[in-house]
Amino acid sequence: xxxxxxxxxxxxxxxxxxxxxxxxxxxxxxxxxxxxxxxxxxxxxxxxxxxxxxxxxxxxxxxxxxxxxxxxxxxxxxxxxxxxxxxxxxxxxxxxxxxxx
Amino acid sequence: xxxxxxxxxxxxxxxxxxxxxxxxxxxxxxxxxxxxxxxxxxxxxxxxxxxxxxxxxxxxxxxxxxxxxxxxxxxxxxxxxxxxxxxxxxxxxxxxxxxxxxxxxxxxxxxxxxxxxxxxxxxxxxxxxxxxxxxxxxxxxxxxxxxxxxxxxxxxxxxxxxxxxxxxxxxxxxxxxxxxxxxxxxxxxxxxxxxxxxxxxxxxxxxxxxxxxxxxxxxxxxxxxxxxxxxxx
Numbered sequence: 001x002x003x004x005x006x007x008x009x010x011x012x013x014x015x016x017x018x019x020x021x022x023x024x025x026x027x028x029x030x031x032x033x034x035x036x037x038x039x040x041x042x043x044x045x046x047x048x049x050x051x052x053x054x055x056x057x058x059x060x061x062x063x064x065x066x067x068x069x070x071x072x073x074x075x076x077x078x079x080x081x082x083x084x085x086x087x088x089x090x091x092x093x094x095x096x097x098x099x100x101x
Numbered sequence: 102x103x104x105x106x107x108x109x110x111x112x113x114x115x116x117x118x119x120x121x122x123x124x125x126x127x128x129x130x131x132x133x134x135x136x137x138x139x140x141x142x143x144x145x146x147x148x149x150x151x152x153x154x155x156x157x158x159x160x161x162x163x164x165x166x167x168x169x170x171x172x173x174x175x176x177x178x179x180x181x182x183x184x185x186x187x188x189x190x191x192x193x194x195x196x197x198x199x200x201x202x203x204x205x206x207x208x209x210x211x212x213x214x215x216x217x218x219x220x221x222x223x224x225x226x227x228x229x230x231x232x233x234x235x236x237x238x239x240x241x242x243x244x245x246x247x248x249x250x251x252x253x254x255x256x257x258x259x260x261x262x263x264x265x266x267x268x269x270x271x272x273x274x275x276x277x278x279x280x281x282x283x284x285x286x287x288x289x290x291x292x293x294x295x296x297x298x299x300x301x302x303x304x305x306x307x308x309x310x311x312x313x314x315x316x317x318x319x320x321x322x323x324x325x326x327x328x329x330x331x332x333x334x
Contacts, residue, residue: 004130012122016115023111045126050135057135058152062161065153066168069232073175076316080179 007048015041026093028082032075039071148294149225157230158298162287166272169305173269176315206248213241221306225295231268231305238310239317246318261311268308275301 018038022031043064050060086092140152140160147155157165217234224230245251275297279288289297 002130005127008126008130009119009123012119012126016119019118020111020115024108049129052130052135053137055137057137058140058156059136059161061153062156062164065157065232066164069168070171072313073172073316077175077178080182084182 004048004051007051008045011041011044011048013041014038014044017041026095028085028092028094029079032078032082035078036071036075039067043067146291146294148289148291148296148298151224151226151228153228154224154230154298158302159287159289159294162272162276166269166276166287169269169272169308172309172312173265176265176312179316202248206244206250209244210241213237213244217241217306217310221302222299224302225299231302232309234302234306235309236313238306239313242310242314243317246314251318261315264311265308265315268305271301271304 015038018034018036018041021034022038025031025034046060046064046067050057082092137152140156143160144150144152144155147159149155149158217237220229220234220237221231222229224233242251275289276287279290280286
């Protein structure tokens with residue numbers, strides 16, 4: 001197993017960990033954090049595949065840069081939504097009967 | 102389903118995901134072709150010397166242009182959640198009287214702005230460019246908000262809207278110009294490509310800085326536009 005194989009498996013594990021956190025955690029901010037971790041795993045996967053040949057392939061790098069900016073935008077929007085929900089209802093999760101003030 | 106059972110089920114699904122993904126992707130390592138050679142071949146007509154900037158701003162400029170659009174849509178989405186739409190923002194003295202804070206701000210902010218300007222320029226020759234510089238400018242906004250120097254978020258003042266739209270507009274003009282002149286979309290004329298890219302990148306970095314500032318500063322905490330005492334919203 002070369003280093004590149006290790007990167008790909010590690011990237012998949014990170015993405016799966018983030019996805020697990022997103023599905024299992026009830027707290028909204030933790031869900032957002034888990035999504036960011038999953039995104040980091042996916043970016044690592046794409047960048048790992050850029051390492052072929054003598055010099056790295058710049059096209060996957062450009063795609064990942066775009067992806068990072070979009071994940072920042074989506075995270076910011078998610079945080080503002082969660083903050084609004086908390087300010088209006090006092091809840092920090094989407095479950096019924098949650099009364100964390 | 103009990104919580105533990107639910108967790109175990111999701112873990113099992115994730116393990117299956119990693120297994121399937123690995124068995125599908127690991128054999129591809131030796132088989133796929135890379136685009137490095139094609140990019141290298143067309144570098145002379147890109148107008149810059151760094152392959153990543155050439156790909157971002159010239160060869161795949163369409164993706165970058167729409168990415169700015171996504172950033173602006175996120176700012177719009179955050180602003181729709183604003184409970185105090187008419188609040189105005191103002192600069193105040195830092196809430197803390199610590200001299201360390203004031204001196205740090207006096208040194209840090211101009212240095213950061215200068216670093217952002219350098220990053221835009223050096224993007225043609227080394228890793229850098231509009232997004233990196235724009236993020237530094239956005240970080241300047243984060244510092245100002247965290248230090249309590251800026252009270253209230255960036256409200257919908259016309260000047261802020263102009264700055265936010267300027268980046269996308271510049272990129273759109275650079276993209277449509279060749280199309281209106283009879284060539285394809287985003288097909289920069291070979292001799293002007295470097296200058297077009299630099300002009301678009303500079304406008305873009307200021308725009309991105311303002312957008313990140315608007316996203317991070319968020320919206321007002323209360324209906325009357327003020328923030329609760331003793332901390333951020």
